[in-house]
Structures are given as C-alpha cells and as structure tokens.
Amino acid sequence: MREFVSVAPAMRVIFGSGTIRQLKKETASLGMTRALVLSTANQATHAKHVRDTLEDHFAGTFAEARMHTPIEVTGQAVARAHELSADGIVSVGGGSTTGLGKAIALRTGLPHLCVPTTYAGSEMTSVLGETADGVKTTMRDPRILPHTVVYDVDLTLGLPVSISIASGMNAMAHAIEALYSRDPDPVVLLMAEEAIRSIAIGLPAIAHDPDSHNARADVLYGAWLCGACLDRSGMALHHKLCHVLGGSFGLPHAETHAIVLPHALAYNERYISDAMARIRRALSHDSPSTALFELNRSLGGKTALRDIGMPEEGIDQALGLVLRDPYWNPRPIEGPALRALLRAAWEGRPPAAAG
Numbered sequence: 001m002r003e004f005v006s007v008a009p010a011m012r013v014i015f016g017s018g019t020i021r022q023l024k025k026e027t028a029s030l031g032m033t034r035a036l037v038l039s040t041a042n043q044a045t046h047a048k049h050v051r052d053t054l055e056d057h058f059a060g061t062f063a064e065a066r067m068h069t070p071i072e073v074t075g076q077a078v079a080r081a082h083e084l085s086a087d088g089i090v091s092v093g094g095g096s097t098t099g100l101g102k103a104i105a106l107r108t109g110l111p112h113l114c115v116p117t118t119y120a121g122s123e124m125t126s127v128l129g130e131t132a133d134g135v136k137t138t139m140r141d142p143r144i145l146p147h148t149v150v151y152d153v154d155l156t157l158g159l160p161v162s163i164s165i166a167s168g169m170n171a172m173a174h175a176i177e178a179l180y181s182r183d184p185d186p187v188v189l190l191m192a193e194e195a196i197r198s199i200a201i202g203l204p205a206i207a208h209d210p211d212s213h214n215a216r217a218d219v220l221y222g223a224w225l226c227g228a229c230l231d232r233s234g235m236a237l238h239h240k241l242c243h244v245l246g247g248s249f250g251l252p253h254a255e256t257h258a259i260v261l262p263h264a265l266a267y268n269e270r271y272i273s274d275a276m277a278r279i280r281r282a283l284s285h286d287s288p289s290t291a292l293f294e295l296n297r298s299l300g301g302k303t304a305l306r307d308i309g310m311p312e313e314g315i316d317q318a319l320g321l322v323l324r325d326p327y328w329n330p331r332p333i334e335g336p337a338l339r340a341l342l343r344a345a346w347e348g349r350p351p352a353a354a355g
C-alpha cells in the first residue's frame with residue numbers, strides 16, 4: 001500500500017536555446033521594470049548579454065557574487081539594489097550567483113529571475129547556505145525559491161569541460177540521494193532516474209565535443225531535474241560529508257561532490273535495493289558506484305580529496321564532525337566504515353563494496 005505526500009512548488013521554468021531573448025518579457029511578467037543583474041567577477045560576458053536583452057528594464061549590475069554566499073557581500077548587493085531603486089533581481093551564473101540572488105530576495109522580497117550557467121541545481125531549491133564569520137549555515141524557506149528560471153543551453157557552451165564534469169556529477173548527487181531519501185515522493189523518483197540517465201549520457205558527449213548543443217542540453221535538462229529532486233527530498237550521508245568537507249577545508253564544491261558520490265553510494269548500497277535498481281537502469285551498469293567513479297575518472301575528473309586540498313589529518317577531523325551531528329541515512333553511520341570511506345576518497349581509490 002503506497003502512502004506519500006507530494007508537494008510541487010510553484011515556479012516557472014523556460015528551457016531551450018536562445019531563451020534569454022525572452023528575458024524582458026519574463027521580467028515584465030514578474031512586475032520588474034528596473035532589474036539588478038548579478039554575476040561573478042569573471043562572468044561579465046554573460047552579464048552584458050543579459051543587460052542587452054533586458055534593454056530599458058536594466059537598472060545596473062552587481063558582479064561580485066562569491067562562493068558560499070558571504071553575508072557581507074549580500075549586504076553590499078542589497079545596498080546596490082536600494083541605490084538603484086531596483087524592483088527585481090536577475091542572477092546569471094552558477095550556484096554562487098544564484099545563492100546571492102536568493103539571499104537578496106529573502107531580505108528584500110524582490111522577485112528573482114534566475115539564469116543558471118552551471119549544473120549545480122540551486123535555482124530549483126528553496127535552500128540557501130550563507131557564510132558569516134567563516135561559518136556556513138543552511139536554511140530552507142519558500143521565499144528563497146526563485147520565481148522564474150530561464151535555462152539557455154547557449155550560455156553553458158563556454159563552461160570549461162573540467163567544471164562541466166564536476167558540476168554534472170554534483171547534480172547527479174542530488175538525484176541519487178533523492179532516490180534513497182526518507183519518505184520519497186514518487187514523482188521525485190521518476191525525475192531522479194530520468195536525470196541520472198540524461199546526465200550520464202551527456203557528460204561523455206560534452207567531453208568529446210564541448211560545443212555540442214545536444215550534449216549540453218542533455219546535461220542541463222538533467223541538472224534541472226536534479227535540482228528539483230534536491231528541493232523535494234531530504235539529504236543523507238553524501239551531502240553531509242560534502243558539507244563537512246567543504247566547510248572544514250574550503251574544498252571546491254562541485255569537485256568534492258564528484259569525488260565523494262561513488263563512495264557514499266557504495267556505503268549505502270546494501271540498504272537501498274529499490275534505489276539501486278533505478279540507478280542500475282539509469283546508468284546501464286550492474287555496479288553503479290563503480291560506474292560513477294569510472295565516469296568521473298575517465299572524463300578527467302579528480303578522484304582524490306588530497307588532490308583538491310584536503311590534508312590527511314582531515315580524515316579524522318571530518319569523521320568526528322559527521323559522527324557528532326549526522327543526517328538521517330539509510331545505513332546507520334558506523335565509525336570504522338566511515339573512516340574507510342573517507343580514506344579511500346582521500347587517496348582516490350575506487351569505492352569499496354559495501355562492508
């Protein structure tokens with residue numbers, strides 16, 4: 001007998017090629033006539049593109065979005081919005097820029113239109129992580145969810161292959177954890193399987209031809225679904241590990257996910273038979289954790305936490321932090337097995353079969 005609760009958040013999503021030409025119309029339908037455009041410092045080209053398409057709905061730019069949404073940067077951006085009498089926000093970029101857009105929307109109530117250019121998936125969630133005095137805290141609030149998301153495959157063509165691979169693996173992690181989350185929504189299970197399949201097809205095709213619209217569209221489409229999965233399900237061991245590793249050692253977000261994912265899945269695999277059946281189908285592989293490790297490795301992705309800045313003594317430090325405050329997980333969190341997981345991920349070894 002099935003029992004579930006399914007909640008679909010209200011948001012408008014436009015997906016395609018050349019879709020940013022619709023920005024003026026889309027901002028107008030949110031009541032914006034003076035949009036503040038957000039980006040990171042090295043995304044000036046995209047910001048300029050957006051500015052041109054907004055025409056007289058453009059009020060100004062704030063191009064200082066940074067990873068992990070530091071609250072002092074948010075304060076400067078809010079001040080800029082007031083100074084320009086902005087009546088809405090258009091964020092164009094990866095998860096860092098989306099995060100800034102969410103933080104401003106939460107503080108000001110301004111409408112937020114998001115134009116994602118990586119596969120992080122943040123644009124689909126009502127989750128915001130902010131950093132104050134070096135400490136990152138995460139909150140969930142319906143006001144954080146962007147109102148409209150415009151996916152334009154063209155804007156992702158310039159995303160370097162190495163960032164694309166890590167970012168695509170980061171997206172897959174959202175779908176994989178959604179498959180074994182507590183009380184899963186059946187719609188999320190369908191989305192997650194489709195998302196994993198689409199990204200697993202698209203990533204090798206991007207590595208082969210980064211300018212392929214079809215390959216880029218497969219991964220961006222998958223990333224959209226993955227973000228929706230993240231919003232509609234709880235997080236487990238994989239996300240806990242990544243939050244601890246990112247927070248404690250300043251490791252790069254997407255690469256950390258890409259390295260940890262095969263190991264976290266291997267840790268859980270004997271406890272999640274329904275999810276494993278879906279992941280096997282999606283990846284067309286009998287051993288999904290091996291398939292994920294090989295996918296990342298064969299496309300040139302980093303496989304060792306030590307190669308992205310984690311010190312060896314960090315293994316015990318991270319273990320302590322996870323054990324002190326674990327997220328719910330299908331397999332109980334066992335110290336020795338978790339230490340073995342962290343060591344394998346630190347050294348870059350293939351995931352071990354679940355112990």
Ligand code: NAD
Binds near residue numbers: 094096127128163230
């Ligand atoms: P990012 O936004 O920092 O982007 C990575 C780099 O790629 C940046 O230098 C950026 O300027 C560049 N870039 C982005 N798009 C590009 C393009 N099309 N072409 C060339 N360069 C491009 O990183 P990210 O991995 O997208 O996002 C990570 C952040 O998002 C983290 O802070 C993470 O916590 C957050 N996040 C939040 C959620 C959520 O639901 N709240 C979900 C996923 C990620």
